[in-house]
Every structure is written in structure tokens, then in C-alpha cells.
Amino acid sequence: MKSFQKSIIFDRDNTLIKDYGYTHKIEHLRWMPGSLSMLRRLNNKKFGLFIATNQGGIALGKFSESEMLIFHYEMSNQALQFKIKFIDIMYCKHHQKSKDHKKRYCYCRKPKPGMLMKIIRQHKLNPSQCIYVGDKWTDYLCARNAGIKFLSAPKCYGQKFYHDLELKLASK
Numbered sequence: 001m002k003s004f005q006k007s008i009i010f011d012r013d014n015t016l017i018k019d020y021g022y023t024h025k026i027e028h029l030r031w032m033p034g035s036l037s038m039l040r041r042l043n044n045k046k047f048g049l050f051i052a053t054n055q056g057g058i059a060l061g062k063f064s065e066s067e068m069l070i071f072h073y074e075m076s077n078q079a080l081q082f083k084i085k086f087i088d089i090m091y092c093k094h095h096q097k098s099k100d101h102k103k104r105y106c107y108c109r110k111p112k113p114g115m116l117m118k119i120i121r122q123h124k125l126n127p128s129q130c131i132y133v134g135d136k137w138t139d140y141l142c143a144r145n146a147g148i149k150f151l152s153a154p155k156c157y158g159q160k161f162y163h164d165l166e167l168k169l170a171s172k
Contacts, residue, residue, distance in 0.1 A: 005046065006046075006047050006129045006169060007048035007050060007123070007129060007130045007131075008042060008047050008050070008130070008131050008132075008165075009050040009051070009052050009116060009119055009130060009131070009132045009133070009148075010049070010050065010051050010132075010133045010134070010153075011052065011053060011132070011133065011134035011135060011136070011139050011153065012051050012053035012089075013053065013135075014032070014135045014136075014153070015032065015133060015135050015139075015153040016035050016039075016051070016075075017029060017030060017031055017032060017035075017075070018030040022057035022062040022063060023071075024057060024067050024068050024071050025071070026070070026071060029074060029075060029078070032155070032156070032157065033156040033157065034156050034157030034158055034161075035157050036078075036079070036082045037082075037157070038157035038158075038161060038162075039079065039084040040082050040083055040084050041162070043083065043084045043085060044083075048123065049084065049085065049086050049087060050088050050089070050090070050119050050123075051072075051086055051089040051091075052090045052091075052110070052115040052142075053090070054092050054109055054110050054138075055068050055092060055093055056093070056095030056109070058093035058095075059095035059100065059104070060095050060098055061099075065093055068091065068093075072089045072091075075089075076089070087123060088119060088122070088123065090108075090119055091115075092108040092109040092110070092114070092115060095109070110139060110142040111137075111138040111140075111145060112142070112145065113142055113146035113147075115142075116130075116143065116146035117146055120146070127146070127147055128148075130148040131143075131148065131149045131150065131151050131168055132146070132148055132149070132150050132151075133150075133151045133152075133153050134150070135153040140152075149169070149171070151164060151165060151168050
């Protein structure tokens with residue numbers, strides 16, 4: 001298994017792709033402005049790229065786990081067309097409002113750190129060289145709970161994002 005010097009874990013909805021509310025249909029797959037060029041640049045700089053996303057729509061019966069896996073497969077294929085490789089896409093299929101008690105509680109649903117910790121452990125990442133990029137307060141809390149740095153996702157990726165990323169990685 002390849003180890004990465006620096007790794008970035010992204011939230012999915014409203015961070016890499018537009019969120020239309022329980023986004024799971026391929027025809028709704030729309031990348032955030034500048035996200036593909038940003039991911040390609042990071043990939044070219046040998047960053048490990050990961051996704052950690054809450055997908056509670058599965059527990060709520062909005063869509064199936066199979067539909068979500070097909071959606072992630074299409075995301076990965078579109079990214080590969082731009083020479084972008086996600087090392088892992090981790091998801092939480094639980095939701096506290098599920099009618100099924102077994103689908104309510106877990107250690108992986110953000111802001112709990114389970115998904116981030118699993119990515120760090122499975123891929124032997126150095127937490128001090130990891131950043132979680134997300135758009136919500138729960139994303140910030142998740143990063144803090146996992147002991148890694150956090151960077152707020154912009155509405156459009158550009159030079160400022162790279163600058164902020166480099167500063168964040170250099171900080172203690």
C-alpha cells in the first residue's frame with residue numbers, strides 16, 4: 001500500500017460536488033467550480049486524495065447503498081478522465097432520524113471522527129500531514145475530533161485555496 005507524505009480528505013456535497021439534497025443520481029453529478037482542476041493539481045503534486053462523506057439518505061430510505069456506490073463509481077470515473085485518482089471514498093450510511101434503530105447510531109457519522117480515523121489508520125497516514133476540507137460546522141468538528149487540520153471549502157477553487165492549503169500544512 002502506497003503511503004502519502006501529505007493527504008487531503010474532502011467532504012463530498014458542496015465541497016467537491018453540488019448538493020441537490022440527498023444527491024445520488026448520476027444526472028445530478030455537478031462538480032463545484034474549479035474543483036477538477038484543483039484536484040488534478042493536487043494529484044500532480046502527489047497528494048493523497050480521499051473523500052469522507054455522510055450519506056444518511058441510505059438510512060432514511062431516500063436511496064439505496066447500491067445507488068450511492070454507482071454514483072461514487074461515476075464520480076471516480078469522471079475524475080480519472082482528468083487524471084485524478086481518489087485513493088478511497090469512505091461514507092457513513094447512518095442517520096439519527098432513521099426508523100431502524102440499527103441505522104441510527106455509529107462512530108462514523110460526522111462530527112464523530114470514525115471515518116477520518118479509519119482513513120488515517122487504513123492508509124497509514126501521518127495525521128499532522130492531513131487536512132480535512134469541508135463546508136459545514138460538522139466537518140470542522142470532525143477534523144478537530146480526529147486531531148487533524150481543517151480548511152473551509154470555497155465556493156470556487158482557485159489560487160487562494162492553494163495558498164491557504166500550503167499555509168495550513170506548514171502550521172503546527
